[in-house]
Amino acid sequence: MTDSTAEPVPGLFTLVLHTHLPWLAHHGRWPVGEEWLYQSWSAAYLPLVRVLRTLAAENRRHLVTLGVTPVVAAQLDDPYCLQGMHHWLANWQLRALEAASTRSAEPGASPASEPDALRRFGAREYAEAERELDEFDTLWRHGGSPVFRELLDGEVIELLGGPLAHPFQPLLNSRLREFALREGLADAGARFAHSPTGIWAPECAYAPGMEAGYAAAGVSHFMVDGPSLRGDTALGRPVGDSDVVAFGRDLQVSYRVWSPKSGYPGHAAYRDFHTYDHATGLKPARVTGRSVPSNAKAPYDFDRASAAVDVHVADFVETVRDRLTAESARIGRPAHVVAAFDTELFGHWWYEGPLWLERVLRALPAAGVRVGTLSDAITAGYVGAPVELPPSSWGSGKDWQVWSGEKVADLVRLNNEVVDTALSTVDKALAHRASLDAPTPRDFVADQILRETLLTVSSDWPFMVSKDSAADYARYRAHLHAHATREISAALAAGRRDQAQRLAEGWNRADGLFGALDARRLPGP
Template identity: 35%
Template sequence: MNGELALVLHTHLPYLKGHGVWPVGEEWLFQAWAGSWLPVTRVLERLAEDGHRDVLTLGVTPLAAHQVRDAQLGNDLGIWIAGQMWRSEEQRWHRHMGIEVVELATYYWRHFADLLAYHEDVQSRGGLTSVWADLAANGVVELLGGPATHPYLPLIADPAEIDAQLAVGLDDHATWAPRRPTGLWAPEMAYRPQGRVADPTAEPLHVDRHGTPTLLRVGRELPGLETQYAAHGIDHVLVDTATLWDAAGRPTRDWTADEVLSPGEVAGFDEIHDGVLIGDSDVVAYARDVTISSHVWSASAGYPADAWYRDYYAHGTFGTHPSWRVTDHALPPDAKEPYVPAAADARVDVHADHFHTALRATLRPRPDTLVVAAFDTELFGHWWFEGPAWLEAVLRRVADDPDLRTSTLASRRERRPPTRRLTLPESSWGHAKSHASWVDGATRPMWQAIDDARGRARSALAGGRGSARVRRQLARELALLTTSDWPYMVIRGNAAGYAHERVSAHAGAIDRLCRLLESDDGDSAAEVEAARLAAIDAAPRDPDALVAALQADGTSVG
């Protein structure tokens, strides 16, 4: 059979340092870093020690890399993990919550003590980016890059801005990784073909029953995003199943009703089990297989929903750790049964076996083909506590199977380069596979704020005004303003207030700098304000290409 599993993980969070602590700001960062990024990295190191190579593809966005390289944040994370150990001791005394919950205190103390020791070991070796770089240099993982601040690329009308985002992000990656990346997890798996750009600030021409907006197209016709990817040395990217489904001319289907393809649909859909060349470029699009991935995660089910796994939302009271299992989704959090780690471990083995069997069943009729299973790294450990253990179990089962192998996307492209070419539609991995998760009435003011700030910054910098420090900070603030997480958080109902605050903060910073630049005696005041802002918003480290894009005429491509 010789089928291949290309597991792809996306390590990303928006820039959170200095922008709140709890419940969304740095707390979110520490939960993801300690709960997922460290445990998943430890799994990869164990596999590497056992001789495994070509294990998986690890996407690391520049914003994630920037934050894990921050010495202060690394120290603060150690303090945070130690605080979780103290929380375990507090749990030991909450006897009114039941003996089963009290006895989990020792389990959690050991868990966080072990995690702290590993974190300190990683920091002593240069931090997570150093470990990831070593794993890549030794052929264990492929590292994917990304644009500087994870903007939603299809809705950026200026190709010079896209070029700058790619240049800054990929250059930053090259400062810590063993080589410049040739693969990209495009933000939100979003793609735009050749044509004019949709305007998210205008009232939509039409909104269908799934919330998908038909947006007014503005400006001149631009090349497809693959043209700019290729100009920056990118030769493979991720898209969603629906993107290749539509590109191949398959029958129209409602992706909001069910992402999972039926056996009949899969039977004729060869593109999902290989890559395709985008248009007339040499850039390959690999699609995540939503059918196989749905075993792990879907809108309504997946392994993490099992009754014996730890319930993420059942936090209890009085400062205890989450100590209850899923039990029954119909039950409120305070009616859940206590968590039993040994029982959860047993379910990990069951679900690893199930996934391995499903993988074999998918690949058996298709010798020498590929399954791409792509997830946010944060799923494994943070959202799904048992996720790292499941990940390791699956990877070991595949490696031990003589008919299967793991592969990175780069390795697959080199060994079996695709030959079929398709013109891809505008798409994403969001709701309805469209812009619907980023553009609606609630986010239109956000997009207008971005557009206004972009125009304001360009006007203020006209004629070469402002020192290098001021120009660089203006570019940073605009880049952070365009992060795709903000509109997504509003539409999908996750910390919408925080997203609005961040947009307001970055737009306000841009306005203040611009007003100071435009005043008669504002140079020194602008310097002071830029220095103050740079102490908070220090990413990207080198935004010079973004400055140049703001001062350009918007005609650059590559």
């Protein structure tokens, strides 16, 4: 759809969203655990789909390049998670009803929790919860895959895949790295009936030579952070002597939205993420001011927030236009600008984020900015000369320190030990079965060993420890899955297959994601 009413600017703009959470089902509820999934689902995933469906109804296409990691896709399709999400939405509506019916304030409550303000806020929350319950019943009750498949069929989005369980690939054994990537791409193809050719490399992490593995797996493009390309992100760049293209996040544009010091979500009019009404668990306050304590926060005012969204949409559009114009002039040809964010920013962390997305995706074309996907960029020739990429990530320092530094040295050792144990055990188990005079059958025990190993090496655990964000939970999860791997492997290595089978079945009840994972496809040593 073309709706430009302004002088067109050269080049192409791409919005990339990275949707990821670790496997949370069956592993705690609050303050870290399933609640994290349900909050993100209700605040970010449902609103994002609503925005995309609304824009698709306006005949808008090629809007967003959307990364959905296999572990998120698994949870959005999981019957247990679907039931839990429905219960969570109903509970949200009940809490909103409680807020709308409040008659007195708790001692020391903020102005936002005063009865009149809370009643108004509760009525609005009740209506939102009712809308999401209706949407969930209509669109989501059979899982997220049909929802995203419809957007893919309609060419509203481009899908990015990724490796199973989101490992930090540069530090991962090459055999398991290849297995996780191939299985992850196959998982996406099975769920969405679309096999992604692009991936969001977990943590945008890269090590020299990884492009060869990408090419072998059928990956044509992947994301890195801007500094990996030394800030020159105006074109995608083939890596080394491969045809695999690396796209870099434009930090100047991306940080306009998501900067701790000056990003949009910190505006005084927006809903405050950190301030709760303790009686209902709702968030009825606005930011008010960066130095204003929680007990002094003003009540949330949607109309005030909506006006701020308009200001920030206009600012972002101007930023993109200026950046495309400047970069095109610098390189002497139309440039490509990529802004990339975690999907969960839009709604979960920044309540007004989905509204901003809807308005900005209308405003950009109206302002003469062409919007397209990463695949569109390749097709249209927004690709420059080959480049040699350094070891890098999008974490602190843009290197690997978050996942390999001193604070997580014990987890690095744990990962290496567990992977070695798992691969050795699985190799022996499969070799034994292959030696029998019959086709090698699927090995449930070997499958579960690899499943628990992949959960052990998830990049989330060292990230949470390095950032001191629920670090105890992260260490617990890493060691829990390591224990599961070792326990099943020890029984199998000792020849106690019946016991190994029972252990694998027990762990699978909590960690039964990636049902198509097949250890027989593990690359040989």
